[in-house]
Amino acid sequence: MTRPGTWACITLLLQLSAGVYVPIREYSGQSFFDGWDYYGSIDNTTWGNVTYVDQNTSDAQRLTYVDSTTGHAIIRVDNTTNIAPAPLVNRNTVKITTKDAYPIGSLVTIDVSHIPFGCSVWPSFWMLGTNALWPDAGEIDIIEGINGLTQNQMALHTTPGCGLATNAIQTGHIVQGDCSTAQGCLVQETKPNSFGSAFAQAGGGVFGAQLDVSGIYMWFWPRNSIPQSISEATFSSNMDISDWGTPTAAYPSSGCNITQFFQPQQLVLDITLCGVWAGIPSIYSSTGCSGQCINNVIGSGNPVYNDAYWEISYIRTYLAAADMGPAPTSQKSGLSPSESVDLTPSSTSDSSSSTSTSTSSNDNGNSGTAHASNAALVQSTASISMRGLLGIVLVLELWGRSMIL
Secondary structure, three states, X not given: OOOOOHHHHHXXXXXXXXXXXXXXXXXXXXXXXXXXXXXXXXXXXXXOOXXXXXXXXXXXXXXXXXXXXXXOEEEEOOOOOOEOOOOOOOEXXXXXXXXXXXXXXXXXXXXXXXXXXXXXXXXXXXXXXXXXXOOOOOEEEEEEOOOOOOOOEEEEXXXXXXEOOOOXXXXXXXXXXXXXXXXXXXXXXXXXXXXXXXXXXXXXXXXXXXXXXXXXEEEEXXXXXXXXXXXXXXXXXXXXXXXXXOOOEEEEOOOOOHHHHOOOEEEEEEEXXXXXXXXXXXXXXXXXXXXXXXXXXXXXXXXXXXXXXXEEEEEEEEEXXXXXXXXXXXXXXXXXOOOOOOOOOOXXXXXXXXXXXXXXXXXXXXXXXXXXXXXXXXXXXXXXXXXXXXXXXXXXXXXXXXXXX
């Protein structure tokens, strides 16, 4: 007789022993912004009081740049322009989306020193499925929070039929299990210092996300507990996730058919202000802020938005080695991936973030759910390394001695 949770443990072991990941692209240093498109419009998805500027405006106002001392990418809200009170006011900020999309079988890590925070501030680092009405191709929220929150939140957004499995093995706290709700299937980080001022004071940390046929998994590690496989990695290093430990958020395929609900995903970084989450009066007041959200947007922006910036050392993307064929030479940002890698380029998409309603959609206006171009890749992602199989056999043998009544 199998004990409760046995198969969930097996799934986690399979996921952690899924072999080596080969580096595909790194966004870092002076070339960080080469591989991104700038949104260049108002926030017409989460309806924040912002204008997402184009690259020329962003460069001129230094809303995106690379710090000459640290080499870190900075993405920030305008905190120098005086905004007069008016019926409708917007402050300049940034939303950027990768030119490339990453298929099932991909792995993403991001090393962050500072996440935007403060009253009215709503930052997100997320992934968006391409060429489909939202959320038909899926959305993955890796970093997201608002106002005075101190804990990061992770979520998936899909059409009905995808949920967080009740036996999922994770360290995070389940807030909502249905991925088709406005919140998505939401998991809150339980480790300290994952968001807000405490995150910055602790030196930041690293977040990771794995897209696999076995499930979607997300991690957070504070600066003082980053796995050796990550801390010692370079942009050209292969990645072995066997030391990553239990994820913060786990969405195994037993609760959500990944190949059905997720298409190749673009990476998105943005900062909006107020909007349909941070700006709701009841939510605004319950997340550590007083007065009205809009009162932050008007005025000089200083010191209100002095902490409303991303500081990022790098974002690295990988693909499971079993899916690669001959291993390519890894690429810095702005360069095309190896021809042996099945990445799916796509135009910049416009989608709702984590609290938008299901009526929001990509501005490309296309609908599409076909996965034919990635069928072989998806099937081969399930390959398991021999070391991983031996570990699983050992665990099953130990369990087997106690599973029969």
